[in-house]
Each structure stands twice: as C-alpha cells, then as structure tokens.
Amino acid sequence: MALLEATNVTKRFGGLTAVNDFTFTVEKGAIDSIIGPNGAGKTTFFNCITGFYQFEEGDIVFNGNSVSGRSTDQITRMGISRTYQNIRLFSQMTTIENILVGMEPQLHTSWIGALFRLPSTVKEESDALDEARRLLEFVGLKGKGDEISRNLSYGDQRRLEIARAMAAKPKLLLLDEPTAGMNPRETAETTEFIRRLRDELGITILLIEHDMRVVMGISEHITVLDYGAKIAEGGPSAIQNNPKVIEAYLGRGAAASATIELEN
Amino acid sequence: MSSQLDLRNTARVGLLAGVITLGVSAVGMLESFDKRDLIIGLLTLGQLLLFSAPFAAGFLVTRGEDKVDTGEAVVGGAVAGALTAVPLIALILLTLAAPNIRNSLVNVSPELISLLSLGASEIVGSLLLLVGMAVLGVAGAMFHVLPDAIRKPLISGLGWMLGFAILSEVSLNILRPILGRGLMRALFGTKGITPLLAAIIFVVAIGLTIWWSKGGQQRYEDRKAAMSEEQRKQSRRISIGVGIVSLLILPIILGTYLTEVVDNVGLFILMGLGLNIVVGFAGLLDLGYVAFFAIGAYVMGILTSQGDLGIAGMSFWLALPIAVGAAVLAGVTLGIPVLRMRGDYLAIVTLGFGEIIRVLATSDLLKPYIGGAQGILQIGKPTIFGFEMVKPIHFYYLILAGVGLAVFVASRLRDARLGRQWMALREDEDVAEAMGIHLVSTKLLAFGIGAAFSGLAGAIFSARLSSIFPHSFNLLISINVLSLIIVGGIGSLPGVVVGALVLVGLPELLREFAEYRMLLYGALLIAMMIARPEGLWPSPITKREFHAAEEEEALGGVQ
Ligand SMILES: Nc1ncnc2c1ncn2[C@@H]1O[C@H](COP(=O)(O)OP(=O)(O)OP(=O)(O)O)[C@@H](O)[C@H]1O
Ligand SMILES: [Mg+2]
Numbered sequence: 006m007a008l009l010e011a012t013n014v015t016k017r018f019g020g021l022t023a024v025n026d027f028t029f030t031v032e033k034g035a036i037d038s039i040i041g042p043n044g045a046g047k048t049t050f051f052n053c054i055t056g057f058y059q060f061e062e063g064d065i066v067f068n069g070n071s072v073s074g075r076s077t078d079q080i081t082r083m084g085i086s087r088t089y090q091n092i093r094l095f096s097q098m099t100t101i102e103n104i105l106v107g108m109e110p111q112l113h114t115s116w117i118g119a120l121f122r123l124p125s126t127v128k129e130e131s132d133a134l135d136e137a138r139r140l141l142e143f144v145g146l147k148g149k150g151d152e153i154s155r156n157l158s159y160g161d162q163r164r165l166e167i168a169r170a171m172a173a174k175p176k177l178l179l180l181d182e183p184t185a186g187m188n189p190r191e192t193a194e195t196t197e198f199i200r201r202l203r204d205e206l207g208i209t210i211l212l213i214e215h216d217m218r219v220v221m222g223i224s225e226h227i228t229v230l231d232y233g234a235k236i237a238e239g240g241p242s243a244i245q246n247n248p249k250v251i252e253a254y255l256g257r258g259a260a261a262s263a264t265i266e267l268e269n
Numbered sequence: 270m271s272s273q274l275d276l277r278n279t280a281r282v283g284l285l286a287g288v289i290t291l292g293v294s295a296v297g298m299l300e301s302f303d304k305r306d307l308i309i310g311l312l313t314l315g316q317l318l319l320f321s322a323p324f325a326a327g328f329l330v331t332r333g334e335d336k337v338d339t340g341e342a343v344v345g346g347a348v349a350g351a352l353t354a355v356p357l358i359a360l361i362l363l364t365l366a367a368p369n370i371r372n373s374l375v376n377v378s379p380e381l382i383s384l385l386s387l388g389a390s391e392i393v394g395s396l397l398l399l400v401g402m403a404v405l406g407v408a409g410a411m412f413h414v415l416p417d418a419i420r421k422p423l424i425s426g427l428g429w430m431l432g433f434a435i436l437s438e439v440s441l442n443i444l445r446p447i448l449g450r451g452l453m454r455a456l457f458g459t460k461g462i463t464p465l466l467a468a469i470i471f472v473v474a475i476g477l478t479i480w481w482s483k484g485g486q487q488r489y490e491d492r493k494a495a496m497s498e499e500q501r502k503q504s505r506r507i508s509i510g511v512g513i514v515s516l517l518i519l520p521i522i523l524g525t526y527l528t529e530v531v532d533n534v535g536l537f538i539l540m541g542l543g544l545n546i547v548v549g550f551a552g553l554l555d556l557g558y559v560a561f562f563a564i565g566a567y568v569m570g571i572l573t574s575q576g577d578l579g580i581a582g583m584s585f586w587l588a589l590p591i592a593v594g595a596a597v598l599a600g601v602t603l604g605i606p607v608l609r610m611r612g613d614y615l616a617i618v619t620l621g622f623g624e625i626i627r628v629l630a631t632s633d634l635l636k637p638y639i640g641g642a643q644g645i646l647q648i649g650k651p652t653i654f655g656f657e658m659v660k661p662i663h664f665y666y667l668i669l670a671g672v673g674l675a676v677f678v679a680s681r682l683r684d685a686r687l688g689r690q691w692m693a694l695r696e697d698e699d700v701a702e703a704m705g706i707h708l709v710s711t712k713l714l715a716f717g718i719g720a721a722f723s724g725l726a727g728a729i730f731s732a733r734l735s736s737i738f739p740h741s742f743n744l745l746i747s748i749n750v751l752s753l754i755i756v757g758g759i760g761s762l763p764g765v766v767v768g769a770l771v772l773v774g775l776p777e778l779l780r781e782f783a784e785y786r787m788l789l790y791g792a793l794l795i796a797m798m799i800a801r802p803e804g805l806w807p808s809p810i811t812k813r814e815f816h817a818a819e820e821e822e823a824l825g826g827v828q
C-alpha cells in the first residue's frame with residue numbers, strides 16, 4: 006500500500022485553480038520529487054497535505070487515514086513533517102530550542118510536572134535534550150546549538166529546518182526546495198544528506214526542487230506539475246526526454262530555461 | 270582631514286537640545302523642578318535639567334569619533350552649547366517684546382524667565398546663559414578628550430553625588446533613626462542635601478573609583494579566579510543568602526513611608542510578571558490586563574468586607590484563592606473568543622475588555638452589589654495566628670511572598686516545555702501549530718496564569734487599602750504595566766523588577782515628576798526604543814547545548 010495517496014485533489018484560490026485534479030502516490034521508503042515551473046502549484050500541494058490549506062475536491066490519504074479536515078498539528082502527529090520554501094525557523098530561539106520544539110509530538114509531560122520538577126518531567130526533558138543534541142550532530146550543526154537561529158548561515162538554517170522536521174520522527178518528510186540558495190558544495194552535501202535520511206533512518210522523502218542535478222541525482226520517481234495539473238511522471242531518464250516537460254520549461258522563456266539543464 | 274568637525278551635525282544637536290529644553294520649559298516642568306533643591310543653595314533640580322542640555326549636546330557632538338583633539342572638542346562643544354541657549358534666549362527676548370505672551374503660554378512666568386536668565390536682567394541674563402551654556406558644552410565635549418584615569422572617577426563622583434541628591438528622601442528616611450538630629454541637619458535639608466554631604470560623597474566616590482582601578486579590581490578578580498569550584502559554589506550560596514536576608518530586613522531599614530512605596534512597586538512587579546507571561550513569553554498583546562487586577566480586588570472586597578456590600582465576611586486567606594480563581598476564570602473566558610485573533614485585533618479586543626470591566630464597576634446596574642462609584646469599604650485585613658496585618662511592613666512580606674511565588678512559577682515554566690511552546694507561538698503561530706503544538710491550551714494557559722498573578726495583586730491591593738473604587742482600575746494601569754515590561758526588557762524576569770523600580774518607584778520618590786509622569790514615560794519609551802530596544806535588563810539566551818550541567822545546578826538554586 007502506498008504511504009501517501011492523493012486522488013483528484015483540486016485547490017482553488019478564487020478564480021485560480023492552483024492544483025487541478027491531481028492524483029499522486031508516494032510509496033513507502035521512496036525518494037520522490039515534484040517539479041514544475043514557478044507557480045505550478047507545488048507548494049500549494051504541500052500545503053494541502055499538511056493541513057495549511059483545505060482543498061475543495063478529492064482526498065489525500067496518509068498511511069490509511071484521510072488528512073482532510075484535520076488541523077496542522079494533528080497531521081504532524083500522524084507522521085508528516087515538512088520544511089518551508091522560505092525558511093520559517095523560530096528565528097529568536099536557539100538552534101537546539103528549535104529542535105526541541107520540533108520534538109513536540111514525542112513529549113507528553115504537563116506544565117504542572119515542570120512546576121514541581123516531577124521526576125518524570127525531568128527525565129523526559131533531559132532525554133529530549135540528549136536526543137536534540139544527537140540530531141544536531143547528525144545534521145552537522147554540532148557546536149552551534151546555543152546560537153540564535155537567525156544568526157546561522159543560510160545553509161545551516163536549511164539544515165536546521167530539516168533537523169527540526171526530523172525531530173518529530175516523521176514517516177514522511179516533505180522538503181520544499183531544500184537546496185535553494187545553496188552553493189554547489191552545500192547542494193552536494195545536502196543531496197547526500199537527504200539520501201542518508203532515507204537509507205539510515207528509513208524516512209520516506211518527497212521533495213520539491215528546481216535544481217535538476219539534485220532531482221535527477223536522487224529521485225526514484227518524478228512528477229511534473231504545470232498550471233496545477235500533472236503533465237508527466239516517471240523515472241529521471243523518462244522525464245528528461247519527455248517532450249511535454251521540455252515544452253513546459255523551455256516554452257516559458259529564458260529565465261526558466263536557465264535553471265534547467267536537462268541533458269545533465 | 271578625516272576628523273574635521275561636522276558643523277552641520279553640531280548645529281543640529283545644539284539646536285535640538287535647545288528646542289527640547291524650550292519645550293520642557295513651556296510645559297512648566299523646568300519651573301516646578303526648580304522648587305526642588307538638590308544641593309542646598311547651589312543646585313536645584315530645575316537647574317540640573319537646564320544645564321544638562323548643553324552638556325549633553327557637547328557630549329553628543331564629539332561622541333563616536335575615535336580620536337578627538339582638544340581644539341576640536343572646545344570649538345564643537347562651545348558651538349553646540351551656545352546653540353542650545355539660542356531658543357531659550359529667543360524666549361527671554363520674546364517676553365520683552367511681547368509682555369502679554371503669558372496669555373497664550375501660561376507657563377512662561379516671570380519665575381521661569383528669571384530662572385533662564387540666571388537671576389540677572391533679561392539682556393545680561395541672555396548673555397550669561399549663552400556663555401554659560403557654551404562653557405558647559407565645552408565641558409561635555411571634553412569628556413571624550415580626558416584620559417580614562419580622570420574621566421572615570423569624575424563620572425562616578427558626579428553620578429553618585431547627583432543620584433544621592435535626587436534620591437535624598439530615601440537616605441533621609443533611612444538615616445533619620447540612626448543619626449542624631451544635629452548631624453542630620455548638617456547633611457540634609459528638607460529637600461535635597463547640603464553642600465557638605467555633596468562634597469563628602471563626591472570625594473568618597475572618586476577615591477573609591479581610583480582605588481578600584483588602581484588595583485582593587487585586579488585583586489578582586491585574581492581572588493575570584495583562584496577560587497576552587499567548591500569555593501565558588503560556596504560564595505554563590507553566600508551571596509544568595511545575603512540577598513534573601515537583605516530582602517527580609519529591607520522594610521525595617523526603609524521605614525514606613527518608603528516601605529509603602531516599595532509595596533506599590535511590588536504589586537506592579539507582580540502584575541508585570543503576569544503580563545510578561547502573556548506578552549513577553551507568548552507574544553499575545555493584551556491591553557486590558559487591568560481587568561484581572563480589578564476582578565481580584567473586587568472579589569476580595571465583596572467576600573471580606575464588613576460593610577453593607579460584604580456578602581460572606583470571609584477571612585482574607587479563604588477569599589484569596591477564590592479571588593485568584595475568579596481572575597483565572599476571567600482570563601480563560603477572555604482567551605476563548607480571541608483564540609484566532611492576532612496582533613492588532615487582539616490588542617483592541619483586550620483593550621475593550623478592560624474598559625468593559627471598568628464601566629461595569631462604575632455602572633448603576635451592578636451598584637447594589639459592588640457599590641458603583643462609591644466602591645467597596647471596610648475590606649477585611651489578613652490575619653496570621655490572630656495577628657492582624659495592617660502596616661505597610663506587614664504587607665511588604667505578603668507581597669514579597671507573592672512576588673517570590675510568581676518568579677518561581679514564571680521561571681520554572683519558562684525553562685520547561687510550556688515555555689518553549691509559548692516562545693514558538695510568539696515567533697510564528699502557524700509553524701508552531703504545524704510542529705504539533707496545541708494552540709488552544711497553550712494560549713489559554715498563558716492568559717490564565719497571567720491573570721492569576723494580576724488577580725493576586727488585585728486581592729492584596731484591596732486588602733491593603735481597605736476600600737476600593739472603580740477609578741483605580743483604569744487603562745493607565747494596563748499601560749503602566751506594559752511600559753514597565755518593555756523598559757525592563759520584554760520577556761525578562763529581572764527586567765520586570767528593574768522596569769517597575771524605574772517606572773513606578775522613581776516617580777513616587779520624585780514627587781516633582783508625578784505631574785509629568787506621562788510625559789516622562791513617553792520620552793523614556795522613545796529613548797529606549799532608539800538607544801536600547803532590548804530593554805534595561807534583557808533576558809539572556811539559555812544555553813542548552815554546552816552549559817546544560819551548569820544550568821541544572823543553577824536552576825536547583827533559589828530563583
Ligand atoms: N494563499 C494564496 N492565495 C492566492 N493565491 C495563491 C496562494 N498561494 C498560492 N497562490 C497561487 O497559486 C499558484 C501556485 O502557487 P505555488 O506557490 O503553489 O507555486 P509553486 O509551484 O510552489 O511555485 P514556486 O516554484 O515559485 O515555488 C500561484 O499562481 C500562486 O500565485
Ligand atoms: Mg513553491
């Protein structure tokens with residue numbers, strides 16, 4: 006059974022149909038990508054999955070349960086975590102505090118316990134701190150835990166966002182342009198890192214990405230959106246040679262064509 | 270030349286200082302401050318205000334340059350100082366040209382003009398003012414030229430002397446029972462200190478500063494560095510112990526009047542700690558915070574009053590949890606409808622809530638129950654083992670206990686999971702929710718706990734005054750509490766204390782300021798936002814990755 010199954014999802018903003026009758030699946034353990042020109046509706050689809058938007062038609066089923074009508078926090082607790090295209094860290098909080106907040110679905114003690122320092126609360130907090138430190142090391146931010154996250158470099162902020170998302174121990178991780186704004190070396194590191202997430206931790210990954218080197222390098226299955234609708238799907242080589250995809254990108258002038266290197 | 274004097278800037282700073290002083294004179298502040306002596310026969314508060322303008326102008330003109338040469342400082346300071354005098358001279362001359370000016374500017378009295386013209390005739394006085402201010406401007410500018418070895422002692426000498434003079438009432442109250450009458454008369458006047466005491470303080474402060482920089486500091490730091498871990502803990506414990514003991518004996522030292530002031534400050538600290546949870550921790554801008562204070566006070570009043578409106582004649586201690594509970598209930602009840610509101614909308618709705626409570630308290634509708642404008646009288650006093658708490662000193666300990674409890678709760682929660690949830694909520698509500706944080710309970714806890722502290726303050730307030738009236742619960746209280754949080758450093762617990770001391774304590778001690786309280790609040794808030802937006806005592810970053818062990822030890826201590 007597929008981990009995520011979207012059937013005929015449609016999301017409109019007034020007269021604009023941002024996602025149009027979109028049917029889509031992600032298998033457990035996969036690394037899949039959604040690509041498409043700017044404004045194609047990719048981020049909007051992520052927002053539909055995670056409960057930021059309610060979609061008008063269709064259904065999205067995760068792990069056997071429909072996500073429609075649920076709030077964002079409930080969906081996170083179901084096992085879906087995400088990062089944001091325009092980084093949305095808690096910018097005045099430290100790196101490690103960001104991760105601790107990400108751990109929310111794992112935490113259960115109440116404020117009364119904190120008031121009286123009950124042993125169970127103290128234990129949960131110190132375990133959480135250990136786990137946060139471990140995650141910090143895993144994403145390569147060791148030593149930067151006490152920095153205010155706003156002061157981190159751009160690449161580190163993206164990494165921290167991934168760490169925060171992973172802290173919830175998700176089954177499915179949605180990454181919205183994880184390498185945007187990174188230099189080639191950081192991009193290569195992040196690509197490798199995403200693969201490790203799946204290989205070592207078994208997290209299923211769905212990413213939106215404009216950098217074709219990243220997409221073609223790690224995706225097993227690629228879906229192409231244009232004007233909210235699916236125009237193609239398949240493995241990297243099939244997508245590269247699909248005339249509809251080439252047209253969707255190249256037909257839109259030089260700006261779009263510059264970002265895509267299909268023969269790579 | 271890179272360090273050429275910037276004439277434009279000099280002129281601007283000088284004139285600005287002059288215009289501000291002109292404004293301060295025109296509202297009557299200068300004149301009323303002149304009635305307060307600082308150093309008897311030598312300096313009044315009004316004169317200090319007047320003279321600090323050219324001094325500050327000269328100081329600001331040369332600030333920020335790496336190396337100021339003497340000639341430049343003299344010229345810049347003189348120009349800035351003289352320009353400060355210009356608007357004031359214009360005012361003096363205006364009174365000559367138009368003797369009826371007082372009809373439109375009520376505060377431009379002959380006394381003010383005589384103060385500005387330094388007691389001389391208008392023309393001579395104007396010249397004196399010009400020269401005097403130029404000299405003061407030079408003095409201000411020279412501060413950057415002087416070597417550290419002279420500047421530091423001088424600053425501390427002047428600072429202590431003036432600070433002592435401004436707060437002379439505090440020392441007067443403290444020292445009166447200790448020193449003999451003759452000695453008191455030699456040191457203090459009815460308002461302000463004598464030149465003798467001023468000189469003593471000046472010399473002692475300079476002496477101590479020189480001693481400190483000439484080796485005292487070095488020795489202190491060496492000794493501290495040489496301490497072992499065990500000794501360091503020991504000295505930490507000792508200083509905490511000393512802190513607690515001083516808090517306990519404080520009202521005995523201060524005497525009745527000052528203790529009353531401290532009680533007042535304490536109630537504001539208590540409210541500040543509560544609002545700090547709502548606004549500082551959780552980022553929910555609440556402008557109707559006074560409502561919970563009022564509810565705490567009224568519930569305490571109704572339940573314990575021996576008068577006509579009392580319904581239960583309960584004891585203070587029995588009524589206290591009910592009063593606090595009522596405030597919490599109100600906090601949560603207000604919280605529910607505003608759950609989905611943010612920023613400005615939230616501020617406006619809470620503002621309205623505060624007003625509703627005040628209007629209800631004044632209304633005829635509830636008059637049979639809570640007394641309308643006549644308020645509630647004969648509210649019961651707390652008793653402990655048959656001992657009735659009536660004096661300020663008794664309430665001091667009650668308030669201290671309340672503040673201690675509030676600090677304890679606020680600091681524990683801040684460092685726990687709930688504190689993180691609040692912070693995340695403050696930073697980005699949508700993402701916080703997406704992280705799995707339950708917005709409803711997180712927000713309601715902030716409103717509820719915040720209201721609890723305010724209700725506690727209200728209940729104590731009510732018992733302390735024995736009678737309460739609706740006009741005590743106006744919007745100004747909410748604004749005061751919010752201002753003290755901002756001035757202290759939003760989200761910071763020591764900041765609340767500092768903010769309350771500055772915004773509530775100081776104006777009570779300087780009664781001359783009382784009339785201009787709002788003006789000073791405004792000026793202070795603007796100045797803070799420009800110069801120190803993080804507040805006087807901002808909250809430090811909690812170190813979690815590296816200092817975890819140390820932190821845990823620290824948290825185990827007294828908070
Ligand atoms: N909240 C909203 N209200 C109205 N229109 C919206 C909203 N969010 C997105 N849109 C519109 O929906 C369309 C799809 O936007 P979306 O952000 O999903 O594109 P995208 O594929 O992520 O593009 P990009 O590659 O630039 O990130 C765009 O035309 C956008 O303007
Ligand atoms: Mg997008």
